[in-house]
Amino acid sequence: MTDTGVRIQLALLALAVVVALLAPVHRRALLSGLVVAGIGIAGVLTGWLALTGHAGRLTIPVALPFGPVTLSPAPLGGFFMLVIGAVGAVCAVYSVGYVHGPAASRTSWVALAVFLTAMQLVAASADVVAFLLAWELMALSSTVLVLTEHAHRATVRSATLWYAAMTQLSFFLVLLGFAVLSAEAGSTQFADLAASHVDSAASNLAFVALLLGFAAKAGIVPLHVWLPRAHPEAPSHVSALMSAAMVKLGVYGAVLVTTQLLVSASTWRSLLVLGVGTLSAVYGILQASVASDIKRLLAFSTTENIGLMFLAIGASSLLRPYGSTDVADTALVACLLLVMAHAAFKTTLFLGAGSILRATGERDLDLLGGLVSRMPVTSATFGIGALGAAALPLTAGFVAEWVLLQSLIHGGGTQNRILAITMPVAVGAVALTAGLALMTFVKAYGIAFLARPRSEGASQAQESPTSMRVGLVVAAASVLGLGLVPGLSVSVASRALGLGDAAAAGSGGIDLVGLGATLHPGPLLLLALVLVVPVVVVSVAAARRRPRRDVDLAWGSGGVRVSPRMQYTATSYAEPLSRIFDDSLRPERDVVVTHSSEARYLVERIQYRQRLSDVFESRLYLPVIGVIERVGAAAKNLQNGKINFYLAYSFVAFLVVLMVVTL
């Protein structure tokens, strides 16, 4: 059955290309958007078929210069197809109203369709060659999409360069890993690779290469540098697709490697995954909490969430050898729940950010404000997304983190000292992440939507068109839906991992088998509603007697609130935090005090400038780039334009070749 689904997707891709190229300009967005949404929906259905065990194989006989490639989504791949398809469909609907300028061009629509299909094919691949081809197709098409607005902003070009370099590095590492693995197993089929696992040096090399390759795609520290550059510069529907869908394929790869291809009891591998996950989670959210560019903030928050997923994968493989199968399975379920939750709320948030950007022309939180009354739908949906990202109860994010925490606190055992130390530290890291995420998203929502507008653009903002609002509402509804009926998502995640339906309980709640922990958001919501009724009744009764009175200014400590610039901004909001984490963030601050010309004790103006850089970028990447540039500059000396030098080069090269051949 799934082969039909994949065929339909490929047919829809062809249709999307035709529509994008031939449709008249004023209809292009609508028609292309609908066809791309169709690709997404076909992906959802195919994924569902794969999850429910309707397997099917689609073998494409020739993929020159390689042999036949096989597309046959397994349940795990089907799960990712489902998530990616859903994100793709929502983003496509949203983009109908959103695209303008270069994002509405033929190239962009074709690239979008190819990108979405390529992501689905990665998850559908059943052999290494298909996987790598789809992976590279996904990398190339997404690069085209990131480059969309290159003519308008110079920063797009530099961002694309970073993105292209990192995504090709990821491809190279994945290729290396699979090459080693395939050579070891003598086959390129995943099924055969899975059968031949040994703890040899070659498999260690393959593990490290694959992990790094997938980590680079997923945005794990220290390979995350492309995220905070590419996400802000790409059009928002593309950022949403990249952040909510594409990086998940890195997680897919990591799950595939640790649970199927290279299953191993070795502790260092698990600790490595757990360690990079923890580091990414904490570092990502720390950077997000001090960021004031809203899309940069969201990009770093993606690093955080992916970090939590890797943490869950690492915890699961760490626990499994010690016989805690139930707990290890729960940790993996938590990873997939995080995937779903993150897909839901990050789609909402990036699309919401796109809405803000379109309405105000601003991405900088310090220049926003007061949008809650001007953009009610965007503000409500962004708010729900922010609640999800902050992992507050009744949202998808809460459920996922709850399951993760349950698996961690039941994992720390007496059997092993490593567990007794790593699990509490992991809980602490998850908790710190959750706390900082709370602060980050209160900042993002409160500064962008509440208070008074801080710029001209923000004060003239208008609500987005219908198609964008539909996309936003669907995405936000999924954040709440997955949170209120978590039994459904848990059963989907369990199917993907081949665990059966064990963890779901009645009334849509969760009952974690073997852990004795239950969660029922529905009754909790009911109780909250029961309790809120008297409060609202008292409020309404009081409002009847004493309605609100409009005043020019409330207290403001007795001062007239002269300028909106005197409000707290995102930068000032995060100032205490950036001071507390001074050592890890290393912000550069300049304070320039200009004195009055008449008396130097009078201050005329104070200028405060703060620049936050990425420690990994300045300490790790820039030195390497510097070395490469120096080598490049030195190599330039070889080309001095004199013909006799070139003749000498070819003569030397010829001699070397002869020597090599004769050896």
Place this chain on the structure above:
Amino acid sequence: MVLLLVQVVVMVALTPLLVGVMRQVRSRLEGRAGAGILQPWRDLRKLFAKEPLRAPGISWVQAAGPVVLVTSGLLLCALIPLVGTVASPLLTDDLFVVVGVLLVGTVALALVGLDAGSAFGGMGSSRHMTIAALVEPTVLVAVYALSVPIGSSALSRIVNARIEAPASVAAPVSLLAMVALAIAVMAETSRMPVDNPSTHLELTMVHEAMVLESSGRDLAWLELGSWLRLGALLGLIGTLTLPWGMAVEVAPVPALVGVVTLAVRLAVLGALLATLEVFLAKLRLFRVPELLAGSFVLALLAVTASYLTVTV
């Protein structure tokens, strides 16, 4: 379910009195006469009778935030076993859920602070969220420590285990976790030494800065909500340290005993906290992380120590 509603009603009646007791103890220790323990109730009555002011640019958050805060406070009172430990099968009294509900209130308060668009509200909100972010690790690891001996993070099971084995209350692991939790509760409810609840000095305000622009019933809800949070969290500490007299079945007499012991526990803890506050100086804002890091280390020690004791 009945017990939950009893808890909520009792807590609504008791928490303003708790705050009254705390203020009265403080006044007496400072050599003042004090306003009497009923003053918080009188304040509430006064505030409900006044109309709230609406400044230009203020949104629905100003009215909805206080309602959310008070609801999360009520929900806390319902979920935490205060009067009795009879858990309803569908309502999870899981500690992580309790923390989540607590944070909903924290967020509502922070958004109210930002909504007014004045520098003070933003300042309070920023400090409040920074402290909340740093408290979170302590709280969750302390929860973890409490859950280790019985393998569950459900509060009613933790408390039942303590009632059955009273010696476990005084075990070193439990004491470490309780100290960590107590520090976290002080920070979360804006008490000394993290925040001075009676200050209006701009450099030191946290909680007061956020509610500065609210008036009338909005302010009344904010006050009641904060008191409920304080009452529920003090009640939680009380339940965990002195778990005697809790109703273990749903019947009038045990419930009555439970209510009386709850009142006694709250009064004792409140008086203790107020006494402590008189002798404590408020910490500089940037020394607060040190305190919280200390409490986190205590909580972490509690977890690792609990694994060690289980092995032995």
